[in-house]
Amino acid sequence: MTCHMTTRAERAQLAMMLEVCAFPKPGNVDRCHDFETTRLEHFLASTIYARPALEEAETGQGRIGEIIRHAVSATNCHAGGNTHFGAFILLIPLVYGGTIAGAIQAIEKTDVSDAVAFYRAFSETTVRMPARDELDVNDPKSLQVLRDRDMTLLDVMQHSARNDMIAREWVTGFPLTRRGADLLKTSGSGRGAIVQAFLALLASEPDTFIIKEHGVDVAQRVVVRAREVLDGKVPIETFDAECIGQGINPGSIADIMIAALYIALGEGWEWDF
């Protein structure tokens, strides 16, 4: 049974809620696992606090960069740190445009004001950038560089796409979001399908958040290990314990999973098995 009156904002909130509740999700906060300072409740509080920004996006009015900043500000008011920055980068244009095609249209219309608002949002988070990036968010000169070059938010994502799979989704038309939604739809319904789709995404691309934290070799090993779980060679619980033990957190693929859940829910996928 699915609510016929579900709004886009509610679907985005459901996506955030369903992603964090699914288990076991190797290395991530899930129903059965907290990080020391970021817990299930923080993710769910962010899900609640995000509503006004998601509703703002749903109107299809206003500027995407500014709406992302509103979402980040609204969800920064708990001690769990940044829970959904990457997810908002994907969700806000998707909710704004309604679909992937609509999101692509919307992000093509971003301008330098979106880029500046986004950098302001970024600087409110503790998310790391690659060392010595010429557009480092922690360097106040970056805003001037954005303005001097008249960079749009899409240009900023282009700049980051090589090292960041979330930015790459913007630049390449949300292919992993699309794949995640399709994986959900072919994996049945509910919690089990989320875990299946998450594993399949993990097995297909190295998570750039893991690359930033642990380097490319560790990220590649996670891809191989996820494939072994999918092939039934390794129990998922073993893989989960390995990731947790080594502090390996596939945070970017989790963000893409949220975007995939949003799309799948809009296409009739059933969370409520």
Add this chain to the structure above:
Amino acid sequence: MTCHMTTRAERAQLAMMLEVCAFPKPGNVDRCHDFETTRLEHFLASTIYARPALEEAETGQGRIGEIIRHAVSATNCHAGGNTHFGAFILLIPLVYGGTIAGAIQAIEKTDVSDAVAFYRAFSETTVRMPARDELDVNDPKSLQVLRDRDMTLLDVMQHSARNDMIAREWVTGFPLTRRGADLLKTSGSGRGAIVQAFLALLASEPDTFIIKEHGVDVAQRVVVRAREVLDGKVPIETFDAECIGQGINPGSIADIMIAALYIALGEGWEWDF
């Protein structure tokens, strides 16, 4: 860290979220335990879907009976059944009035239209009434009786107060809600305080939902057992397993706990330890 801009509706949503995530909560759905057809995700989906009705209550406009009906309708659109009917009976006047004093004022102003709307909401749920109640919600004649006697919603609660501790909260000025909020504040912060306060409420009054399902003797035994847990004589995990094994679900005290969390959050209690 608490968000300074948290609205009443958000506090009510946080209360619903925090209550269901706390564990172990003997006999109830919690982070570590689902019922067969009602799962953690259903409670959290209701938390999301309840937002418009809670915002309606926050305006302090409109009629309480109708707003309760809106909350029930909005959260009925998943397969988990009724998750928060009792909680809404308490939360809607509390959010409407802002405080317990404000809620008491608001419920004194209810009239027969609130009673009728409430009965309509009730009939959308699967909540049971005592056998052969002359105001049975499943009997279409009840609406006529309400109108003939010009009963207010407060009169309806008076009628139910002997057998229902949620109705009793309306009639007696929310004493258990108040006690629950005080227990939270004296039990520290976060998840542990919720479990402590829940146990203390369980140890103080028989849960009328348990009485309806299993009779007064079982409900009294739960009171004794909760006291033994508080006194360190029985591990909470044992008590939880007993409740789950016997299908004992202290659902009304869980509803009161949500109301208590709402009040405590408004008084500065910290969920975010």
